[in-house]
Amino acid sequence: MNTEEQTGPLPEASPIISPSISGDRSGLLFNVNLVFLSQIAIYGLAFGLRVVLARGLGSDGLGTYSLFFNAVLVSGGVANLGVGLGNIYFLNKGNYSYETLLSNSLFVVGASSVLGWIFLVLYGTIIEPDLFVSGRSYWLYGVAMPAVLAYVILTSFLHGASRFPALSAVAVAQGLCGLAVVGSLQVAGELDVFWALAGWAASFVLADAVGMALIGFKRVDPVNIWRPHFGVLRDQIRYGAQGQIANLAQLFNYRLDQFLVAAFVSRAGVGHYTVAVGLGESVWWLSSSVALVLMPRLTEMSREEANEVAPLACRDTLFASILASILLVIVSPLAIDILFGDEFSPARTPLILLMPGIVAASATRVLGSYLFSQGRLIYNTYATFIALGITIALDFVLIPSLEVEGAAIASSVAYIASLVATLYWYHRVSGGSVAAALVFRPADLRHYSGAWQRIRARTPWRGKNSQVR
Numbered sequence: 235m236n237t238e239e240q241t242g243p244l245p246e247a248s249p250i251i252s253p254s255i256s257g258d259r260s261g262l263l264f265n266v267n268l269v270f271l272s273q274i275a276i277y278g279l280a281f282g283l284r285v286v287l288a289r290g291l292g293s294d295g296l297g298t299y300s301l302f303f304n305a306v307l308v309s310g311g312v313a314n315l316g317v318g319l320g321n322i323y324f325l326n327k328g329n330y331s332y333e334t335l336l337s338n339s340l341f342v343v344g345a346s347s348v349l350g351w352i353f354l355v356l357y358g359t360i361i362e363p364d365l366f367v368s369g370r371s372y373w374l375y376g377v378a379m380p381a382v383l384a385y386v387i388l389t390s391f392l393h394g395a396s397r398f399p400a401l402s403a404v405a406v407a408q409g410l411c412g413l414a415v416v417g418s419l420q421v422a423g424e425l426d427v428f429w430a431l432a433g434w435a436a437s438f439v440l441a442d443a444v445g446m447a448l449i450g451f452k453r454v455d456p457v458n459i460w461r462p463h464f465g466v467l468r469d470q471i472r473y474g475a476q477g478q479i480a481n482l483a484q485l486f487n488y489r490l491d492q493f494l495v496a497a498f499v500s501r502a503g504v505g506h507y508t509v510a511v512g513l514g515e516s517v518w519w520l521s522s523s524v525a526l527v528l529m530p531r532l533t534e535m536s537r538e539e540a541n542e543v544a545p546l547a548c549r550d551t552l553f554a555s556i557l558a559s560i561l562l563v564i565v566s567p568l569a570i571d572i573l574f575g576d577e578f579s580p581a582r583t584p585l586i587l588l589m590p591g592i593v594a595a596s597a598t599r600v601l602g603s604y605l606f607s608q609g610r611l612i613y614n615t616y617a618t619f620i621a622l623g624i625t626i627a628l629d630f631v632l633i634p635s636l637e638v639e640g641a642a643i644a645s646s647v648a649y650i651a652s653l654v655a656t657l658y659w660y661h662r663v664s665g666g667s668v669a670a671a672l673v674f675r676p677a678d679l680r681h682y683s684g685a686w687q688r689i690r691a692r693t694p695w696r697g698k699n700s701q702v703r
Contacts, residue, residue, distance in 0.1 A: 272398070273522050275409070276409050277518075279406070280409055281516070282417075283413045286420050286425075287416065288577075288578060289574070290416070290420045291426070293506060293577055296505035297502055300505070302431055306375065308482070311482045313347075314387055314478065315474070316470075316477060317390075318339075318390035320475075321339060321470065322530060323394075323474070323533065324473070326530050332391070332395075333455060336454065337454070337458035339470075340387075343387055350379050358372060371431055378434070385404075385408070385438050389445055391449050392448065396530050400448045403444065403448065404441050404448065407441050411433075411437035411440045412433055476612045479615050483619050487645070488645075494630070494633050495638060509578045516562060517589075519558075520596070521596035521597075524551045528543070532604055540604060540607055540664075544600070544603075545664075545667075545670040545671040550678055552593070552596055553674035563585070566585050585642075587639060587643050591647065594650045594652070595653070601671065604660060608663055613659035617659065621655070625648040628648070629644045
């Protein structure tokens with residue numbers, strides 16, 4: 235599943251709400267709706283790509299593709315050193331200039347890429363060019379790893395500046411390119427693992443170009459890229475690394491089971507599990523949107539405002555995720571057979587077993603944004619490592635005996651454990667009750683309704699239509 239890396243509905247109202255807070259709520263809801271629609275497009279493109287790959291490569295080929303994909307994500311997570319998270323934090327705190335943070339970030343991209351290329355050449359020469367993929371596919375790591383690393387770091391500037399339309403444009407460009415290339419190859423009858431991976435890597439190269447254009451090439455100082463501000467870079471890494479360690483642990487929570495399925499079951503099993511995971515991720519459309527918008531907004535809010543926003547965002551996101559998961563389980567048998575084919579019918583049971591954990595992770599994402607905003611990123615790391623320990627232990631116990639279903643059970647239990655730990659630290663930091671963060675209140679609907687009416691009243695096209703009437 236994604237880490238991937240993350241936004242919030244409206245805060246629960248107190249009896250008296252200042253106009254500034256009320257307006258902030260409307261803007262928050264607008265951004266959540268905008269990002270949510272973008273997430274539908276982004277995940278929809280990713281889902282379409284997975285369908286094409288499943289049809290064109292079969293379960294074994296999809297499994298090989300997924301192992302390459304996961305290896306790149308892990309290497310990119312290590313190579314960025316947490317600089318992306320540091321950028322989001324310091325852009326909102328205003329400690330350092332945008333240009334200084336950008337120059338330092340591009341230095342990290344360049345230095346990490348060079349080290350990665352050296353490793354690939356040495357590994358391919360001394361051992362052999364075979365790391366989940368072999369031959370010419372192996373050398374695609376040399377393009378994919380720097381491209382994904384640059385994507386993570388460049389989009390952190392759009393995220394940190396709350397430029398959500400631009401952030402969405404970069405992600406949609408990547409998804410469109412990947413689907414267009416792979417879809418064209420499938421239609422032409424030329425799709426194989428190499429070209430599927432090449433198309434995926436190319437989509438990130440395009441997205442990097444779009445991201446850099448939106449940031450602005452004029453903001454780049456070539457001299458400072460080669461002579462970065464090491465004092466500032468140290469702070470970027472020191473803060474961001476706390477969260478990046480958690481991201482890496484979370485990534486292993488999401489991906490380790492696929493490597494173990496490949497080791498204990500088969501690459502076809504990885505393909506089946508990939509389909510289950512891909513369908514399950516659709517439940518995260520809303521929670522990803524909420525976490526994405528909340529992270530910078532909570533960071534710039536006062537502590538009191540953040541304590542008001544976070545529990546409402548969490549409980550309502552959790553409620554919506556529960557409803558979405560129930561609907562997904564109902565339609566999944568038919569959806570798997572129609573979209574992916576009978577070959578992937580074994581994905582049905584793992585999907586159902588993943589659902590409790592996926593729902594729990596929806597709440598964890600929102601509360602994780604709150605802890606980030608309060609400078610307590612290390613608590614996210616603690617919670618994630620607890621989950622990782624459970625994942626590793628259960629994977630080795632369950633996968634050899636239960637195969638793909640065992641991986642799904644292990645993941646689900648680990649995600650629930652992560653939520654329990656996050657709730658503990660959320661309560662310690664905010665002083666708020668766990669029930670307020672989890673239990674949906676019908677009265678919440680009034681806040682959304684009022685904010686939506688304010689958004690509609692400020693929408694230019696609505697005003698024009700009103701005049702026509």
